Amino acid sequence: MNVILDKLKEVLYTVLPITVIVLILHFTLTPLETHLILKFLIGTFLIIIGLSIFLLGVDLGITPIGTAIGSAITKTNRILVVVIVGLLLGFFISAAEPDLHILAGQVDMVTSGHVPKTAIVVVVSVGLGVMIALGLARIVYNVSLRVVFTVMYLIVFILALFASPAFLAISFDACGATTGALTVPFILALALGVSMLKKDSEASERDSFGLVGIASIGAILGVLIMDISSKADEITGALEHHALASESIIGPFIEEVPKITLEVFMALLPILLTLLIFQIFSSGFSRRAFRKVLMGLIFAFVGLVLFLDGVNAGFMDVGSIVGYRVAMLDSKAYILTIGFILGFVTVLAEPAVHVLMHQIEDATSGYIKRGLVMIALSLGIGVAVGLSVLRVLVPGIQLWHYLLPSYIIAIALMYFVPELFIGIAFDSGGVASGPMTATFILAFIQGAAEAVEGANVLVDGFGMIAMVASMPLIALQILGLIYKVKSRREA
Amino acid sequence: MMFYSEAVDFELIYVIVNFGMGSKVLQKAKKHGITGGTVFLGRGTVKSHVLEFLGITDERKEIVVMAADKKTADEVAEFLNEHFHFEKPHHGIAFTMPVCDIIGSTAYKHDEIHTEGSGGKVMYNLVVTVVDRGKGEDVVEASRRAGAKGATIVNARGSGIHETSKVFSMEIEPEKEVVFILVKNDITEAVVASIREHLNIDQPGKGIIFVQSVNKTYGLHE
Numbered sequence: 001m002n003v004i005l006d007k008l009k010e011v012l013y014t015v016l017p018i019t020v021i022v023l024i025l026h027f028t029l030t031p032l033e034t035h036l037i038l039k040f041l042i043g044t045f046l047i048i049i050g051l052s053i054f055l056l057g058v059d060l061g062i063t064p065i066g067t068a069i070g071s072a073i074t075k076t077n078r079i080l081v082v083v084i085v086g087l088l089l090g091f092f093i094s095a096a097e098p099d100l101h102i103l104a105g106q107v108d109m110v111t112s113g114h115v116p117k118t119a120i121v122v123v124v125s126v127g128l129g130v131m132i133a134l135g136l137a138r139i140v141y142n143v144s145l146r147v148v149f150t151v152m153y154l155i156v157f158i159l160a161l162f163a164s165p166a167f168l169a170i171s172f173d174a175c176g177a178t179t180g181a182l183t184v185p186f187i188l189a190l191a192l193g194v195s196m197l198k199k200d201s202e203a204s205e206r207d208s209f210g211l212v213g214i215a216s217i218g219a220i221l222g223v224l225i226m227d228i229s230s231k232a233d234e235i236t237g238a239l240e241h242h243a244l245a246s247e248s249i250i251g252p253f254i255e256e257v258p259k260i261t262l263e264v265f266m267a268l269l270p271i272l273l274t275l276l277i278f279q280i281f282s283s284g285f286s287r288r289a290f291r292k293v294l295m296g297l298i299f300a301f302v303g304l305v306l307f308l309d310g311v312n313a314g315f316m317d318v319g320s321i322v323g324y325r326v327a328m329l330d331s332k333a334y335i336l337t338i339g340f341i342l343g344f345v346t347v348l349a350e351p352a353v354h355v356l357m358h359q360i361e362d363a364t365s366g367y368i369k370r371g372l373v374m375i376a377l378s379l380g381i382g383v384a385v386g387l388s389v390l391r392v393l394v395p396g397i398q399l400w401h402y403l404l405p406s407y408i409i410a411i412a413l414m415y416f417v418p419e420l421f422i423g424i425a426f427d428s429g430g431v432a433s434g435p436m437t438a439t440f441i442l443a444f445i446q447g448a449a450e451a452v453e454g455a456n457v458l459v460d461g462f463g464m465i466a467m468v469a470s471m472p473l474i475a476l477q478i479l480g481l482i483y484k485v486k487s488r489r490e491a
Numbered sequence: 492m493m494f495y496s497e498a499v500d501f502e503l504i505y506v507i508v509n510f511g512m513g514s515k516v517l518q519k520a521k522k523h524g525i526t527g528g529t530v531f532l533g534r535g536t537v538k539s540h541v542l543e544f545l546g547i548t549d550e551r552k553e554i555v556v557m558a559a560d561k562k563t564a565d566e567v568a569e570f571l572n573e574h575f576h577f578e579k580p581h582h583g584i585a586f587t588m589p590v591c592d593i594i595g596s597t598a599y600k601h602d603e604i605h606t607e608g609s610g611g612k613v614m615y616n617l618v619v620t621v622v623d624r625g626k627g628e629d630v631v632e633a634s635r636r637a638g639a640k641g642a643t644i645v646n647a648r649g650s651g652i653h654e655t656s657k658v659f660s661m662e663i664e665p666e667k668e669v670v671f672i673l674v675k676n677d678i679t680e681a682v683v684a685s686i687r688e689h690l691n692i693d694q695p696g697k698g699i700i701f702v703q704s705v706n707k708t709y710g711l712h713e
Contacts, residue, residue, distance in 0.1 A: 002581050003542065003547050003550045004542070006509075006550070056547065060546050199628065200625070201624060201625060201628075201644065201646065201668060202624055205624070205646075205666075292546040295546030299546075361510075362532065364646075364648070364666060365530070365531055365532050365646045365647050365667075366510075366514070366530060366532065366553065366664075367664065367665065367666040
């Protein structure tokens with residue numbers, strides 16, 4: 001049982017910090033009602049168990065499938081196969097992502113139907129498909145990540161000039177939304193499968209990363225193009241705010257289950273279908289391996305349902321109430337500091353972060369230490385959330401005031417950092433903006449916005465994920481710089 | 492420079508531990524006279540019916556390889572055993588095996604390869620070369636020129652006394668590649684010489700080669 005215990009221990013260390021912080025807040029600044037704190041504790045329990053099972057499932061199921069498919073399409077030696085499979089996989093994975101449907105639904109609502117939900121889902125998914133195909137082709141043809149990211153973000157920048165500010169926020173949020181807990185491990189594994197065939201081991205190592213980063217640009221481009229072509233300039237509608245008055249403790253957990261089960265099943269479906277097609281039409285897995293992989297998918301499914309149930313039913317209310325109450329305090333320093341701390345600890349519990357760490361360790365044989373990447377990532381997200389809180393407090397700050405400089409810095413840094421770290425940094429942007437951030441931190445920011453006069457819950461809410469997706473680019477590249485300087489020979 | 496008599500026997504210590512422990516083993520060993528080591532990732536099997544049913548059949552391990560003269564190796568192995576409690580289950584395993592020669596380690600200067608020294612009829616030698624990441628291909632190329640037929644490259648990390656640094660308080664071990672080459676003992680010397688020359692193994696920090704005798708081989712074609 002050693003393996004399972006180890007996984008539990010690993011997860012425990014990453015979920016405990018956020019639990020401790022919330023409990024400290026409960027006993028000091030913002031006492032919470034008993035039913036809330038009980039729900040929070042049940043949520044924590046579900047998250048720990050769910051995350052452990054999910055991660056086992058990723059190791060057993062999702063990663064092997066992704067890697068096998070990546071290798072198989074590359075071995076056909078036909079670029080057409082690589083591109084078409086990339087397109088289809090990207091499209092269907094993104095179209096099945098629950099987070100994207102939620103975001104698209106919100107956009108539909110706030111534009112009073114000017115931008116229909118289906119249109120957004122389709123456009124973003126096409127964008128993702130195209131970019132995955134492009135990203136795979138890049139690995140095969142050895143195109144540098146520097147070139148790809150510079151060109152792509154230049155295009156994003158030019159399109160952004162023509163887009164309305166509100167949509168700018170939505171587009172960058174979409175980039176975080178499409179890269180959910182199931183998508184990221186699969187895309188990571190896909191890239192690994194293609195790049196591990198390379199003879200040049202240095203190239204093979206660094207090319208295992210970057211595909212998630214490239215894929216998320218697809219979502220940004222999709223929404224921007226959508227906005228420019230539809231001319232929906234103004235945000236007209238309003239978002240319904242769900243006020244949960246239920247004092248029941250167990251109730252919400254049970255209510256959430258059917259919805260989440262369906263969502264996770266939908267998200268898993270493309271991967272399952274891909275596996276079946278792969279098994280039938282190509283040599284596929286051996287019977288033993290196939291059974292193992294299926295077991296892995298079941299693990300991933302069960303684990304993710306438990307995890308999301310814990311987050312949605314246990315964490316969301318607490319996030320929004322803590323945000324609201326802390327923002328009501330006299331000194332604004334509290335909300336800024338707590339925003340930073342919450343960002344710092346929340347990202348640790350993000351499922352995809354674990355998967356990325358695992359792949360980093362495997363690809364570099366442990367050369368890049370997990371702890372260091374975690375610290376860099378946490379600092380990045382802490383700053384991102386802190387800045388988002390600041391934007392809520394100070395009405396004058398626009399989202400692009402943050403995004404423009406940070407992307408310029410990120411792009412500039414690329415030219416000084418080892419290519420391995422570029423891939424890792426841009427991947428971690430998509431990785432950090434997972435379900436934990438999208439619920440807990442988003443609720444926290446929206447709660448804070450409610451308490452601050454003149455702040456718009458909607459406008460300030462959009463854009464937070466964009467910040468979370470952009471800060472790791474800088475944080476991890478700086479870590480790369482440190483590594484580069486430090487590992488220079490002393491001899 | 493110190494002179495070691497021909498009588499010095501070399502040993503290789505293999506330590507297999509759970510993932511994440513490799514660096515600690517290496518650090519401890521270095522304090523007891525080991526001059527460097529290489530860590531690579533492996534997978535261990537799990538023996539449990541429940542886990543096998545669930546499809547969990549392996550767990551991540553780290554394999555640490557360190558070379559030293561026999562006396563140091565014995566001491567270090569003993570010390571590691573005491574410190575990491577290999578006698579308890581799930582604490583890892585350690586074993587040592589003889590090496591014909593080490594090249595590239597500044598602590599042990601050696602020029603001749605005396606493969607006959609180990610006695611018995613040895614047909615094949617295993618030439619293991621540890622170099623910086625990306626250089627593995629060059630090693631294979633160099634060995635081929637001297638007549639070797641094939642090679643296996645494994646990714647690893649590790650450090651000698653010339654190359655370690657810290658980020659905050661964490662030690663970084665540079666990325667390495669380990670190249671395993673099986674050769675007939677009549678060309679061992681040529682292969683080693685070729686690798687040595689092409690990769691400047693004799694300069695500090697350029698890598699290390701060690702040669703082991705192999706009793707039996709299967710699947711090798713002439």
